[in-house]
Amino acid sequence: MTTYDTQVIVAGAGPVGTVAALNLARRGIDVVLCEAGPDCAQDLRASTFHPPTLEMLDELGVVDPMLEYGIHAPVYQFRERQSGEVVEFDLSEISDRTKYPFRLQCEQHVMAGMLAKQLEQHPRAEMLFNHRAIAFEQTDSGVELAVETPYAIDHVRGQYLIAADGGNSIIRKWLNVEFEGFTYPEKFLCLSTKVDMKEHFENLSYVNYISDPEEWLVLLRAPSVWRILLPAPESDADEYLLSDEKAHRVFSNLTGDPNTPTQHRTIYRVHQRVAKRFDHGRVFLVGDAAHLNNPLGGFGMNSGIHDAWNLCDKLEACLANGHDPAAFELFGRQRHQVTHDFIQAQTIQNKELLEVGDAEAHALKLERMRAIQRDPVKRREFLLNQAMFRSLEDAASIT
Ligand SMILES: Cc1cc2nc3c(=O)[nH]c(=O)nc-3n(C[C@H](O)[C@H](O)[C@H](O)COP(=O)(O)OP(=O)(O)OC[C@H]3O[C@@H](n4cnc5c(N)ncnc54)[C@H](O)[C@@H]3O)c2cc1C
Numbered sequence: 001m002t003t004y005d006t007q008v009i010v011a012g013a014g015p016v017g018t019v020a021a022l023n024l025a026r027r028g029i030d031v032v033l034c035e036a037g038p039d040c041a042q043d044l045r046a047s048t049f050h051p052p053t054l055e056m057l058d059e060l061g062v063v064d065p066m067l068e069y070g071i072h073a074p075v076y077q078f079r080e081r082q083s084g085e086v087v088e089f090d091l092s093e094i095s096d097r098t099k100y101p102f103r104l105q106c107e108q109h110v111m112a113g114m115l116a117k118q119l120e121q122h123p124r125a126e127m128l129f130n131h132r133a134i135a136f137e138q139t140d141s142g143v144e145l146a147v148e149t150p151y152a153i154d155h156v157r158g159q160y161l162i163a164a165d166g167g168n169s170i171i172r173k174w175l176n177v178e179f180e181g182f183t184y185p186e187k188f189l190c191l192s193t194k195v196d197m198k199e200h201f202e203n204l205s206y207v208n209y210i211s212d213p214e215e216w217l218v219l220l221r222a223p224s225v226w227r228i229l230l231p232a233p234e235s236d237a238d239e240y241l242l243s244d245e246k247a248h249r250v251f252s253n254l255t256g257d258p259n260t261p262t263q264h265r266t267i268y269r270v271h272q273r274v275a276k277r278f279d280h281g282r283v284f285l286v287g288d289a290a291h292l293n294n295p296l297g298g299f300g301m302n303s304g305i306h307d308a309w310n311l312c313d314k315l316e317a318c319l320a321n322g323h324d325p326a327a328f329e330l331f332g333r334q335r336h337q338v339t340h341d342f343i344q345a346q347t348i349q350n351k352e353l354l355e356v357g358d359a360e361a362h363a364l365k366l367e368r369m370r371a372i373q374r375d376p377v378k379r380r381e382f383l384l385n386q387a388m389f390r391s392l393e394d395a396a397s398i399t
Pocket of ligand 1 (some may be wrong): 035
């Protein structure tokens with residue numbers, strides 16, 4: 001059995017845990033990052049990085065290779081599938097506010113992998129793959145985490161523990177904190193293809209939200225593929241949703257070519273849930289361990305990275321000046337409130353807009369969107385809000 005001693009323990013090497021660990025190591029803080037898997041999970045989930053997240057990654061010194069690899073998407077579109085109407089927003093209009101006036105389309109595992117490599121070489125960091133957190137104990141002065149390796153149960157002792165172990169977080173379960181919210185009844189199906197969707201739609205941007213009462217869609221370009229996200233009834237069996245028959249139907253409706261080859265076919269269950277509290281003494285929930293939301297708007301990973309960023313400031317101060325429960329309580333309140341007021345509310349609204357639902361209500365929403373688009377002041381506010389600048393300002397204003 002091995003015992004590690006460190007200042008901060010991070011569980012989970014997804015995008016949020018790797019950002020937290022590298023941020024701390026670069027501040028001169030000792031950190032041990034325990035990841036259950038043999039590497040950073042390669043599944044195709046988040047692919048949109050918003051401008052303030054890119055600014056944070058710039059501070060970590062990792063943004064340049066990401067900018068080189070990823071696709072810059074300044075424009076995103078809301079499309080009406082039936083009428084063909086397009087309402088478009090262009091982040092270039094806020095280039096006075098940010099060095100990165102675009103969404104960067106880049107798979108989350110590419111970033112997590114880059115950060116894990118840096119952590120492996122960092123003198124302040126220990127990157128432990130195949131180390132699954134299984135239980136922890138906290139006292140007034142620290143936390144001890146038990147981790148399962150292929151051959152033993154090891155222990156990691158630190159002053160603080162960051163739970164970045166994803167939506168199924170075992171640390172959240174041990175804390176017995178309520179994970180309030182709901183799970184959507186329908187499934188979400190994600191298909192990807194190397195066929196260029198721009199050839200099938202006039203003036204398509206790289207990020208497109210397409211409303212339709214029968215089958216709404218999100219069409220996104222990632223560096224390696226185009227991704228198509230759509231809802232699927234709960235009653236449809238997974239085998240059918242992953243079958244050629246279903247893919248043929250989707251592409252037949254989308255491009256007219258049922259035989260479009262696919263690279264990935266994945267089914268997700270989607271939740272809108274927020275942990276009742278993010279700070280628990282010396283243990284903190286961040287990212288999907290703390291909150292889950294639908295992917296419409298690209299906020300889940302980005303807001304998790306923003307949680308980690310906020311928490312690292314408080315950790316640095318407390319490690320330098322002594323433990324201050326009020327600092328961590330402030331982290332919890334700041335991030336809980338913006339998760340609730342912005343991330344949850346906005347993602348629920350985004351889904352309602354795509355679904356159309358009641359035709360009259362949808363017409364009103366669409367008219368509101370057109371009005372925002374036409375008015376330069378409202379349009380700028382919308383761009384700053386959707387780019388997540390406002391949620392960071394709102395969090396900072398909570399004292
Ligand atoms: C289809 C889809 C599209 C999405 N698109 C976007 C998008 O464009 N933009 C966006 O911001 N968000 C998006 N999201 C959400 C985003 O994927 C998540 O919010 C993000 O992955 C959360 O990161 P995380 O690091 O908190 O958790 P995860 O990515 O789930 O990482 C958790 C890590 O912890 C590890 N782990 C789990 N249990 C343990 C344990 N006991 N011990 C040690 N390690 C453990 C896991 O192996 C994993 O590596 C999307 C989600 C889906 C499903």
